[in-house]
Amino acid sequence: MNSSKRYGVERRQFLKYMAAVSAIPFSSCRTTSPVITRPQFEDYPFKLSVASGDPEPDGVVLWTRLAPLPLDEGGGMPSEPIETFWEVANDEAFRNIVQKGTAHAIPQLGHSVHVEVTGLKPAHSYFYRFHAGVHTSPVGRTRTAPAEDSMPERVRFAFTSCQNYESGYFNGYPHMVKEDLDLIVHLGDYIYEYGGVNNRPRKHIGAEVESLDEYRTRYAQYRLDRMLAEAHRQFPWLVTWDDHEFDNNYANLVSEEDGISPEKFLVRRMNAYQAYYEFMPLRRRSFPQGPQMTLYRSCKYGRLANFNVLDTRQYRTDQPNGDRQKPMVGKALDPRATMLGEQQENWLMKNLINSSATWNIMAQQVMMAPLNRGKGEDRRYSMDQWPGYEVSRRRLLDFFHQRKIPNPVVLTGDIHVNWVNDLQLDFKDDNSPVVGTEFVGTSMSSGGNGGNRITEYERAAEQNDFVQYYNSNRGYVSCDITPDTWTTHFRITPFVEKPGAPLINEASFLLKSGIPGVKRI
Numbered sequence: 001m002n003s004s005k006r007y008g009v010e011r012r013q014f015l016k017y018m019a020a021v022s023a024i025p026f027s028s029c030r031t032t033s034p035v036i037t038r039p040q041f042e043d044y045p046f047k048l049s050v051a052s053g054d055p056e057p058d059g060v061v062l063w064t065r066l067a068p069l070p071l072d073e074g075g076g077m078p079s080e081p082i083e084t085f086w087e088v089a090n091d092e093a094f095r096n097i098v099q100k101g102t103a104h105a106i107p108q109l110g111h112s113v114h115v116e117v118t119g120l121k122p123a124h125s126y127f128y129r130f131h132a133g134v135h136t137s138p139v140g141r142t143r144t145a146p147a148e149d150s151m152p153e154r155v156r157f158a159f160t161s162c163q164n165y166e167s168g169y170f171n172g173y174p175h176m177v178k179e180d181l182d183l184i185v186h187l188g189d190y191i192y193e194y195g196g197v198n199n200r201p202r203k204h205i206g207a208e209v210e211s212l213d214e215y216r217t218r219y220a221q222y223r224l225d226r227m228l229a230e231a232h233r234q235f236p237w238l239v240t241w242d243d244h245e246f247d248n249n250y251a252n253l254v255s256e257e258d259g260i261s262p263e264k265f266l267v268r269r270m271n272a273y274q275a276y277y278e279f280m281p282l283r284r285r286s287f288p289q290g291p292q293m294t295l296y297r298s299c300k301y302g303r304l305a306n307f308n309v310l311d312t313r314q315y316r317t318d319q320p321n322g323d324r325q326k327p328m329v330g331k332a333l334d335p336r337a338t339m340l341g342e343q344q345e346n347w348l349m350k351n352l353i354n355s356s357a358t359w360n361i362m363a364q365q366v367m368m369a370p371l372n373r374g375k376g377e378d379r380r381y382s383m384d385q386w387p388g389y390e391v392s393r394r395r396l397l398d399f400f401h402q403r404k405i406p407n408p409v410v411l412t413g414d415i416h417v418n419w420v421n422d423l424q425l426d427f428k429d430d431n432s433p434v435v436g437t438e439f440v441g442t443s444m445s446s447g448g449n450g451g452n453r454i455t456e457y458e459r460a461a462e463q464n465d466f467v468q469y470y471n472s473n474r475g476y477v478s479c480d481i482t483p484d485t486w487t488t489h490f491r492i493t494p495f496v497e498k499p500g501a502p503l504i505n506e507a508s509f510l511l512k513s514g515i516p517g518v519k520r521i
């Protein structure tokens, strides 16, 4: 898997070339082809519903995608740009419209629409909808972030990750939408790239996805899931990706499989990133430049919370020691190894230093606590997670400690089970100070029903003193934060292999501002 690293120079030139040829200038779309202002569709064009995201105090991104035949190549759309109209109102009946405008759904972006609305009031709920031709979209509901200098009394959000369509139904979402939330955070593995397999609860369309059209179809298949679409329709989302939006366990330009040329891998990454942008309610700052896409960003909820949304896939060095579970030696301790890349790490540290927030959140993918999963003296750590990048990991924890960053909270996905971890400055020293807390969400559906005994993890929970909680059910995590307290609820769905699971609050934990370490409540 390391062989492709030798293509250094060509790789960089290729990257520049790809970025240059594939960047689609937004403004030129208006002038190059005639826009269809009164489109006719062979079926309802809003089957993929609506979404909103990346809230700011004065606005949000509104999203839709025109596709009368969402699972067909091209979505059943002509190859011309289509004019759409959007409206934002205070009420669900749209009597009191506060903002409106037009936006073009262009074929280069699969007729997706991303509107960055401004001029809205902070910490305010709104309704929105789109029109195209004679058709009107479902009505979405969204909420702006609180004013930058305000101290909100409370902010509530849920986070989840890892929703393999084939493994089961997204049974957490119907419960999530009943909660009174400001925001939903998705930590990646929104889709899985694998080809369809028989005899599972559901089946992916087609083989493993590689082309732009294949990624688009895969996202469309997921978004046609009513439970997922409904969660998008009801709340603004803050999204980041993990590996499966592109390819399992990839690191930057390195494929998990041997013998994939970086050029071929980059073309696939460009397809994957573009489809992700097309389907997510993202701002223009995240617009893909060929095979590169800046997804790391911050989202402030007044002086209460600052979400630092991270990308631990695009810029990382290759997994050391051949990936998988290995002792923390050799390349795992390489000081040049990086999880975030220099630019993102500097951005994060600057953001943390300048933050006036009570709670400083890192919404990211892989586990930060160094979980030893080995037996006895044979200590083993996941080389795909932060312990495979131990110098990077320590640098960040040192930074939390030395710069006295207020209440760092790390939110994690990827691993398909729940954990609560004290983040200790030096995990080899029991008396080392706790400098942050990590809440790890389980999967929404990946891995099937869950709740089973996983010997390796049970042993790990036992032998790693920093672990405060472990659970193998499926579900999501709900967080309720105030200026003094952070409460995390681990919500579980006892099954996912059929729809209609109840919701159980499996455990809750309390953090007090300024006091490191969680308490089970």
Ligand SMILES: [Fe+2]
Binding pocket: 162, 163, 189, 244, 414, 415, 416, 443, 446
């Ligand atoms: Fe996953």
